[in-house]
Amino acid sequence: MIRFDRVSKRYPPGVDALSDLSFEVAGGQMVVVSGHSGAGKSTLLKLIAAVEKSTTGAVLVGGQNVSGLPRSALPYLRRRIGMVFQDQKLLFDRSVFENVMLPLSIAGFPARDAAQRVRAALEKVGLGNREKALPVMLSGGEQQRLAIARAVVNRPSLLLADEPTAHLDSETASDVARIFHEFHHVGVTVLIATYASDLFPGAKRLQLDHGRLLP
Amino acid sequence: MKVWLAQHREALLLALRRLGAAPVNSLLSLLAIGIALALPAGGQMLLANALQLAGTTSAVPQISIFMAANAERRAATEIQSRLGKYGGVKQVRLLPREETLARMKANPGLRDVIEALPANPFPDAFVVTATDDSPEAMEKLAVEFRQWPRVEHVQLDSAWVRRLDALLKLGRTAVMVLGGLLGAGLIAISFSIIRMQVLTHRAEVEVSQLLGATDAFIQRPFLYYGVLLGLGGGVVAWLLTGAAALWLRAPLSELVRLYDLSLVLQSLGARDSALLLGFAAGLGWLGAMISLRQHLR
Ligand SMILES: Nc1ncnc2c1ncn2[C@@H]1O[C@H](COP(=O)(O)OP(=O)(O)O)[C@@H](O)[C@H]1O
Numbered sequence A: 001m002i003r004f005d006r007v008s009k010r011y012p013p014g015v016d017a018l019s020d021l022s023f024e025v026a027g028g029q030m031v032v033v034s035g036h037s038g039a040g041k042s043t044l045l046k047l048i049a050a051v052e053k054s055t056t057g058a059v060l061v062g063g064q065n066v067s068g069l070p071r072s073a074l075p076y077l078r079r080r081i082g083m084v085f086q087d088q089k090l091l092f093d094r095s096v097f098e099n100v101m102l103p104l105s106i107a108g109f110p111a112r113d114a115a116q117r118v119r120a121a122l123e124k125v126g127l128g129n130r131e132k133a134l135p136v137m138l139s140g141g142e143q144q145r146l147a148i149a150r151a152v153v154n155r156p157s158l159l160l161a162d163e164p165t166a167h168l169d170s171e172t173a174s175d176v177a178r179i180f181h182e183f184h185h186v187g188v189t190v191l192i193a194t195y196a197s198d199l200f201p202g203a204k205r206l207q208l209d210h211g212r213l214l215p
Numbered sequence B: 001m002k003v004w005l006a007q008h009r010e011a012l013l014l015a016l017r018r019l020g021a022a023p024v025n026s027l028l029s030l031l032a033i034g035i036a037l038a039l040p041a042g043g044q045m046l047l048a049n050a051l052q053l054a055g056t057t058s059a060v061p062q063i064s065i066f067m068a069a070n071a072e073r074r075a076a077t078e079i080q081s082r083l084g085k086y087g088g089v090k091q092v093r094l095l096p097r098e099e100t101l102a103r104m105k106a107n108p109g110l111r112d113v114i115e116a117l118p119a120n121p122f123p124d125a126f127v128v129t130a131t132d133d134s135p136e137a138m139e140k141l142a143v144e145f146r147q148w149p150r151v152e153h154v155q156l157d158s159a160w161v162r163r164l165d166a167l168l169k170l171g172r173t174a175v176m177v178l179g180g181l182l183g184a185g186l187i188a189i190s191f192s193i194i195r196m197q198v199l200t201h202r203a204e205v206e207v208s209q210l211l212g213a214t215d216a217f218i219q220r221p222f223l224y225y226g227v228l229l230g231l232g233g234g235v236v237a238w239l240l241t242g243a244a245a246l247w248l249r250a251p252l253s254e255l256v257r258l259y260d261l262s263l264v265l266q267s268l269g270a271r272d273s274a275l276l277l278g279f280a281a282g283l284g285w286l287g288a289m290i291s292l293r294q295h296l297r
């Protein structure tokens, strides 16, 4: 499903975020990417969705080297990947329903089925009764679950989440972790960047240290 | 196809929502565009009316032929039949000297003077219009008529025609220059408003890109916004010229009546209205397009 082949990423001023990284994730696996702050976790996820491009090496997603994709092909890659961003990136002038609707509108999903999909995704994360609310009216945990609903509404086979349990109390955090386990159980490949790797027992570990993979 | 329509509908709704989100701002923008467009639109309206006026009776260039004062009626009838058969002559109207006398006597100021005269001082006269009323053709006819027997004087009112013609040409150029300048102004207004819009909706643009939106998808609501701005401005301009036409109608009719003409000022016709709205929408779109090229990605 995902293969990194001697991948390095250097940001413009000369920061080496990732160095000579090679690993493989099989379809349906659950993977936890852990490491100190600045270790390169976010960068690793961004390379998979081609939000950033590798400086050297190949990033293969579903057999396709996404580092070499032209700009015009990026939308179609991203529609196949569900992403939960570290800063969530919710639209605060749109309702909960509209936030989750956005990926479907973007993908040109037929309107009638789209509403059902949105409701199903909201049910799944326990926000079925908050459709009309604005994101500011939600608690931190609810906002995180909204971000997850938006990531999965397209039913992607690959789900990436960047620190999805940060800033949540332990009870809410394990609620959110449980949602990821559920997606894993129905066959979705899940990659989670987190400090809190103990929330995801049974997951494969990738431990980063200053941009290098620890054995 | 259905998806395409749905996406356009959605983009249009989003653009409307964004316009509605800052109603005072939007209204002022529309007013600014509308006033800018009202100038060339109003010019075009006046021009169309002037053309129409020029097309009515008195504005058709004429040749006046005056017989010698002592010419007999027979000579005049001869000239009349000759004119009737002459190629290039469209219409001939005889003004018999008795009629002219009677008409002049009807004027109280002139009556005493005329009655003091021993004989009718007015000659028989003709008013001729030509099939080809270009100044050159008219001049040629006048030269010809001057040769005819018992014709005393031939007057060509082409000077006036030329003046009107030149004036209309100037008017047309002025409207075009004004339209060009203010059209460029509209593009600039749309450009900077869309720039503001892109800045305002930065987050949305970024999120949409991350969620797999194509450039077309992201640009669409902004383009609709530009089109709506232009179109709205066009409607404002249309209303302004309509109001101006109503307001100017009475005083202008009065003025024109002094020159023995009649004119009911008409607002922009269907073709000009459609052109105005089309151009306004198009320029709004163009400004938005250029702005997006600069400010997106
Ligand atoms: N856009 C960027 N420009 C420059 N440096 C960056 C950028 N993003 C991340 N970095 C640097 O790359 C390194 C790895 O960052 P990141 O992948 O965000 O780590 P983590 O998510 O593990 O905290 C850090 O040193 C960070 O400062």
Ligand SMILES: [Mg+2]
Pocket (backbone or CB within 6 Å): A041, A042, A043, A086, A162
């Ligand atoms: Mg990070």
